């Protein structure tokens with residue numbers, strides 16, 4: 279390949295021999311290429327309709343970190359499967375051979391809205407639509423900046439490459455392997471687009487703590503007239519980050535990944551990746567609108583082949599069907615993706631036991647306890663093999679993406695909450711009126727009303743009771759919310775069954791927290807109950 283003149287070539291960045299490289303195509307050209315290559319079909323309004331075959335959610339068990347001297351001490355190996363450097367070399371060599379003579383798409387993008395902390399990422403994809411996806415999801419340099427764009431990290435994503443466990447030190451044909459020293463991620467045998475963005479997230483989660491930045495698996499928004507009045511919403515996949523941050527009364531910073539520095543809150547990304555199952559124009563008008571916009575990537579949705587009308591109820595491909603679009607597609611999105619330090623810290627939990635109240639006020643010590651615990655459920659479709667809500671303790675509300683020990687993030691968050699004087703809340707978007715199977719999912723309208731009251735300060739003015747199982751404070755009555763919902767025990771057909779389930783959950787919390795007890799201060803240990 280000759281030099282492009284405008285962009286660093288693949289040869290220059292260590293990937294020689296690719297016959298046909300498309301550098302930094304814009305959205306129209308990427309859509310054109312995807313259609314030409316038969317990767318998908320046009321949808322209404324010019325959206326791009328694609329399917330990913332077998333992999334329709336993340337493959338956390340196929341994620342690896344290369345065991346290199348510089349990360350030996352800092353990596354949380356119990357949570358990050360190690361790969362031998364030789365295995366990674368073999369994988370890299372075989373993937374490089376695999377792309378010889380082929381056609382690839384390159385996107386040079388920033389991860390991080392704050393220029394002081396951003397990372398230059400080069401994403402090399404076999405699929406044109408993956409290029410379009412990551413162009414939506416990350417942040418776009420100005421055209422003039424691309425000539426001097428030096429990748430600080432590279433992702434090579436080849437869904438058509440099958441890894442060999444014997445040779446490549448992995449578990450199956452699917453692999454997502456990161457070398458922090460080579461600053462390279464290799465992804466093979468999965469078309470699920472989320473792997474691209476979550477790889478970038480995992481990298482930043484490793485790099486940013488060293489710069490004093492708290493990386494967070496959270497969405498964020500700020501008050502309409504005040505970018506300093508920021509709320510962050512921590513939560514594992516499916517707990518409501520995307521849904522609840524898209525609040526027409528507030529300005530959206532981002533739906534999934536943010537940093538908290540001394541300068542404020544910044545989005546790592548420039549786009550959103552929303553679930554579309556049962557998405558309705560009434561409940562979520564802004565997200566709904568993006569599904570018929572030009573260039574929106576619609577992943578694994580069933581549609582009418584003639585009219586290209588989407589079926590939002592059909593989860594026959596997966597319950598994790600998605601749409602990806604740039605923040606600019608949302609009318610109340612921030613133009614800068616920057617805001618002040620979080621005034622409110624919300625931890626979303628999807629409690630499939632139906633025990634936790636719809637909202638609770640947390641002391642800073644309780645917030646630390648719940649952050650390290652990360653109690654929630656994995657929801658259907660988000661990971662391979664998960665077909666119904668599966669209770670889990672996912673530390674930092676994002677264990678699959680945390681390369682360092684939880685205490686590292688815990689200490690950063692504790693100090694930042696103390697400095698900022700943030701208010702902390704635990705919000706259950708999961709079950710009420712019984713556990714999964716007998717109760718129902720918390721009504722979104724109730725969650726929204728409670729969040730609005732928390733964020734505008736009015737919730738602090740109401741009467742609270744102390745929860746006998748968890749020790750946090752729960753409001754007794756809130757305008758616009760059915761008071762019966764606020765007392766989960768009362769929502770169960772048999773309150774004694776609630777008590778039994780609550781006791782079980784308390785025991786699960788204690789057993790899980792034992793691993794953190796020696797790493798936290800007395801007040802956090804005491805915050806337990």
Ligand SMILES: Nc1ncnc2c1ncn2[C@@H]1O[C@H](COP(=O)(O)OP(=O)(O)O)[C@@H](O)[C@H]1O
Pocket residue numbers: 513514515516517518519520521522533552553555706707708719720721722723725
């Ligand atoms: N009370 C609730 N709060 C938030 N989301 C809810 C609630 N009840 C049901 N849901 C549904 O749960 C899903 C939450 O998913 P999403 O917002 O994409 O989560 P995340 O961004 O954290 O992965 C959406 O499909 C939403 O419609």
Ligand SMILES: C=C(OP(=O)(O)O)C(=O)O
Pocket residue numbers: 335336472476513514515516519520534551660
């Ligand atoms: C993309 C993902 O994130 P979330 O569900 O949190 O939006 C994912 O978990 O695959």
Ligand SMILES: [Mn+2]
Pocket residue numbers: 516519520533534551552553
């Ligand atoms: Mn989301």
